[in-house]
Amino acid sequence: MDIRFEKVSFTYQPNSPFEQRVLHDIDLVVKEGCYTALVGHTGSGKSTLVQHLNALLKPTAGKVQIGERTITPETNNKNLKPIRQKVGIVFQFPESQLFEETVARDIAFGPQNFGVPEEEAKVLAAKTLKMVGLDESYLERSPFDLSGGQMRRVAIAGVLAMEPEVLVLDEPTAGLDPQGRKEMMEMFARLHKENNITIVLVTHLMDDVADYADFVYVLEKGTVVKQGTPRDVFQEVEWLQAKQLGVPTATAFAQKLVDKGFTFNQLPLTSTELAEMLVELGGFAHDE
Amino acid sequence: MMNKLILGRYLPGDSLVHRLDPRAKLVASFYFIAIIFLANNLWSYLFLGAFTLFCLWLSKIDFGFFLRGVKPLIWLILFTVALQVFFTSGGEVYWKWGVFQLTEFGLKNGLFIFCRFVLIIFMSTLLTLTTPPLALSDAIEYLLRPLKPLKVPVHEISLMLSIALRFVPTLMDETEKIMNAQRARGVDFGEGNLIQKMKAVIPLLIPLFVSSFNRADDLATAMEARGYQGGDGRTKYRILHWSTKDTIVILTFAVLTAVLMYIRN
Numbered sequence: 001m002d003i004r005f006e007k008v009s010f011t012y013q014p015n016s017p018f019e020q021r022v023l024h025d026i027d028l029v030v031k032e033g034c035y036t037a038l039v040g041h042t043g044s045g046k047s048t049l050v051q052h053l054n055a056l057l058k059p060t061a062g063k064v065q066i067g068e069r070t071i072t073p074e075t076n077n078k079n080l081k082p083i084r085q086k087v088g089i090v091f092q093f094p095e096s097q098l099f100e101e102t103v104a105r106d107i108a109f110g111p112q113n114f115g116v117p118e119e120e121a122k123v124l125a126a127k128t129l130k131m132v133g134l135d136e137s138y139l140e141r142s143p144f145d146l147s148g149g150q151m152r153r154v155a156i157a158g159v160l161a162m163e164p165e166v167l168v169l170d171e172p173t174a175g176l177d178p179q180g181r182k183e184m185m186e187m188f189a190r191l192h193k194e195n196n197i198t199i200v201l202v203t204h205l206m207d208d209v210a211d212y213a214d215f216v217y218v219l220e221k222g223t224v225v226k227q228g229t230p231r232d233v234f235q236e237v238e239w240l241q242a243k244q245l246g247v248p249t250a251t252a253f254a255q256k257l258v259d260k261g262f263t264f265n266q267l268p269l270t271s272t273e274l275a276e277m278l279v280e281l282g283g284f285a286h287d288e
Numbered sequence: 289m290m291n292k293l294i295l296g297r298y299l300p301g302d303s304l305v306h307r308l309d310p311r312a313k314l315v316a317s318f319y320f321i322a323i324i325f326l327a328n329n330l331w332s333y334l335f336l337g338a339f340t341l342f343c344l345w346l347s348k349i350d351f352g353f354f355l356r357g358v359k360p361l362i363w364l365i366l367f368t369v370a371l372q373v374f375f376t377s378g379g380e381v382y383w384k385w386g387v388f389q390l391t392e393f394g395l396k397n398g399l400f401i402f403c404r405f406v407l408i409i410f411m412s413t414l415l416t417l418t419t420p421p422l423a424l425s426d427a428i429e430y431l432l433r434p435l436k437p438l439k440v441p442v443h444e445i446s447l448m449l450s451i452a453l454r455f456v457p458t459l460m461d462e463t464e465k466i467m468n469a470q471r472a473r474g475v476d477f478g479e480g481n482l483i484q485k486m487k488a489v490i491p492l493l494i495p496l497f498v499s500s501f502n503r504a505d506d507l508a509t510a511m512e513a514r515g516y517q518g519g520d521g522r523t524k525y526r527i528l529h530w531s532t533k534d535t536i537v538i539l540t541f542a543v544l545t546a547v548l549m550y551i552r553n
Contacts, residue, residue: 017299017350017353051468054472056468056471056472078479081474081476084471084472084473084474085474088472089469089472091465091468091469091472094469096462096465096466096469096495096498096499097466097469097470097473097491097495098495099490099491099494099495099498109473109491110473110474113473113474113475114474144498158473159472159473162473162474
């Protein structure tokens, strides 16, 4: 299922003195099976854009094509549920959405809203809880007794249990410890590969983009200012740094070496790549 | 939904009304609401109306704002006016059907009540549009001070008030966020029958309460860590300044009362 933005603009509180135009003429495609990353400053409109992906917001101009459905400013608010089931969104700090008495019931809440019978939803809950790295002993506990990281996992499981075709992640690892972050990102990558889930990742962490994404959109002040594969986008280190967006650690390090006189055919994106390139250079390429 | 509510919002600006001392504005607004009940004929209402429009004009805020302040309450106003119009007896009877009747007094009362509502809303909208919430809570604290000897916990009330005001926008954002998250999980807010609607609110209310508890806990800890021990012995950072123009405002209202007493029946 592709998601296609055509000339999408969005304004908060239109025709009022508090009017705020957040998105300007955005064209963007999330291809089926593609791991797409959205990067940009705080306030560049990423989170607003994300809410268009499952019709929580409707564009004030332009149209959004979500699979078979087209969302225009005139689209009625009814019958959007099928879209929401196909496009699951994990919002920033999703642990704040937990409310049920037990973890199992909270995870089953989403599927049940989409008509999955209770028994099946319970099975789904157990399955997805395992996917996010918690064992069955957590099923009957109250979500409010868990630690922050565990709550985050339960919340993510709640979205995964809806078995979405597209999974949107709005800074899913913000505030997690390095270990938890890595586990979580690996889990999403696994879902992407094994279950062929389309992923849209919103993040400030360029290392994650370099490690996992197939395609990147760079947003600034509500417009797409750059798009391409991470390899293409991250070659322009100076442009990105001028925009205060940064590049992956390995790329930044390689750029420093370039400044000192090293030459690379192409800047590396990951530390593995950097190491390989350095080995190739044999350490003697220094041309001073 | 909440964006439409103008009443209770602050609109930064630099007009004469904006620069007035919040105490003067608060007292004047309450006083205005009190004396509006003195008006009892057409001329007195016209006079008050003209005065209100003058105040609104002084604030240099677009008039459309004030009209929008009335909008959410328009049904309440019309309902009250309708009750007055159809159920007041006295004077010449124009039309009668069962308990309903259209009389001279009824029409007059209806018109007056309509004016009262609109003028009160205009004035209170003017107060909130031109005064930052924190300045208002400072003013309330100051004005409550005489109650202190009567064992009224003035400092605590004003602290709670300013914290509450500070967190209104934060909680609104939070509400919006949780609503969106639950909608993404397939909740339909505001659809179905009354019971379904009420059930749909649970996934919103519980997280909101929980996060409020957590927030309160964090805030209390942070306040203690910064040496807060209660109201005694604290100095003030924001100090209110009473100036000549504030005295003039109060005097204007005294003159207003005098004129009103003269032209009313």
